[in-house]
Amino acid sequence: MVFSSISFLYYFLPVTFFTYFLVPRKFKNFILLIASLTFYFYGEPIYTVLLLISSVSDFFHSRYIERHLGSKKAKYALVSSVVINLGMLGFFKYADFLLLNINQLLGTTIPYLHLSLPIGISFFTFQTMSYTIDVYRGETKAERGFLNFATYVSLFPQLVAGPIVRYQTISDELKNRRHTLAQVSNGLKRFVIGLSKKVLIANQLGELSNIFRDSHEPSVLFYWIYAIAFSLQIYFDFSGYSDMAIGLGRMFGFSFPENFNYPYVSRSITNFWRRWHMTLGSWFRDYVYIPLGGNRGTAALWIRNIVIVWFLTGFWHGAQWNFAIWGLYFGAILVLEKKWTLKYLERVHGVVRHLYVLLIVILSFVIFNATGISGISSDLAGLFGFMDIPMISNETIYQMKNYAVVLILAVIGATPVIKEVYFKMLKHKISSILLIVIEPATLLLLLVSVTAFLVDGSYNPFLYFRF
Incomplete structure (x- = not known):
């Protein structure tokens, strides 16, 4: 279930x-x-x-x-x-x-x-x-x-x-x-938001990813659209599920830890992994990395510890070599940041740092979702134009138009913009009064929309059931 x-x-x-x-x-x-x-x-x-x-x-x-x-x-x-x-x-x-x-x-x-x-x-x-x-x-x-x-x-x-x-x-x-009405209400709100992220955004992005895989007209641009769509899909899928779990926990009186904190606004991969799947990261830190010695000792021992932790982190996600490669890929980036690149990144404009993180992460999820090592090679080749395919195709344009709205909503939703607007509204008397009506109406509309999608039998996978 x-x-x-x-x-x-x-x-x-x-x-x-x-x-x-x-x-x-x-x-x-x-x-x-x-x-x-x-x-x-x-x-x-x-x-x-x-x-x-x-x-x-x-x-x-x-x-x-x-x-x-x-x-x-x-x-x-x-x-x-x-x-x-x-x-x-x-x-x-x-x-x-x-x-x-x-x-x-x-x-x-x-x-x-x-x-x-x-x-x-x-x-x-x-x-x-x-x-x-x-x-x-x-x-x-x-x-x-x-x-x-x-x-x-x-x-x-x-x-x-x-x-x-x-x-x-x-x-x-x-x-x-303790059980309070406010706690149940907050939990229900968090649950509906997570459910909406999963059904209304992640599932639609999953459809786009599947269309790409089944396409007979691939193009370099379509590869990049797929890479971006899947990176957003896995975020909304898993963070949406975490929101639902945290919300349900609150409804029954439990305080579960946060698992995501807008990782796509990070300006370094080190910061990204402090915001993405935080409970898994802290688990490996406390029960593997620190017992191995952490960053104590020589540089060689520290690199060994990083390699072990990130190999296990990747392999935890599934019994395929692409997951292990995905973990080692992040391990290598983190070593490079700690020893060399982070001090240079701090000197460049924030936009450049942000684009650097997005590129690293998007490429990582191409590796993550590839079918075996050969799949990694072909997907990366498609992204960088090393395949005999056009830069753009008619199907690419068609699918861009079809999924433009959900992609835009996903990009906005992956940032704290909506959250910041909401809290600014709470600080003003008139807008806070309006929220008393707007908020429950919006949540009800979201729940009705989700129900309509589910009754319709729309595409409804859950990525982390694989792991």
Whole structure:
């Protein structure tokens, strides 16, 4: 089940919401747990057992770790927990990739497992690993109640695509959270905005990307339109989902961390990665980069740490070499910025710095969305005119006209312009009064528009289900 579906919007969510607020406080986590398991079972009936195994495993591992804190037993238990989590992730996500490479390298014909990827496994395994590691470090107490912990692991607003929520972030709210009308209202508003970003913008850009892939009249300009469209699509798709998750969390009394902060306004790649998928970046920083030594030690060790972290960051997104190349590409850019280019960038005009970031990022998502290494080569060749194709074609002009409005809206929406206008209006008496009417009317219009698109059966993928 996805948030951008009729079944979720008009059946699952209303029933869950009203049931949750009708029951006494002591039963609220139970309702959330049942709803979350139902939500996951709807899309992954067989793999729901993995979610339960992960919950049971890390619950008891953490209790054991805390009981033997400071001893080798605690360390062995931590290793056991991490091995189980990474074992599940590796088996279901990377087994066939490993077999493919073994077969290609050794000329063998080992049969593939053809396992479907459990939705959200990359997210909930990282969450549970961060929990046991934090208990081992003494940074959080082991949860005593299994109901609370299972609710944390399976919490449906952020279960399948994040943001990656650490236990210590919501541990107090799991046991004692407040519910107010303002909180529910703000959460609902955030949810509708995220839903609109996903359905009204990301899905339309996805259609344009697919049209490009199916085109029989490619051109250099069409390659660039595709590259820009996909870069915007993945932003609105994933940030829209994060908005929906954060909004749903607020509706049920939880404060999830922000995951995006207008990354396309960045003026360096270093700053871009402080704004893009922030919970994943902080996870790799705290649980991989710093334990490896961070930027301490020699330059060679620091570069090694960067390479490891960014290879893993890329590979986390999927079992294909283009994801690993994408991660290493950013790792190399970040090393160059830290050691050389950033000091020169600071001397040039902000517009130049901004264009530099956009070029780097757009090229990165061409790599990200390519089909294998050969796909990377052909897509980059098309962008830079190294293929036997025209600079422009009739289909390019036609599709530019068709999608001009959504592309313009996407570019504007990827900046904080609308947000800044909104807050300026709040500061003035007349415009703030007008907002009392305009804001709910706009949200209702957006919800009606989204519903119309979904009822029509329009293109409605979710990119991060692949990861």
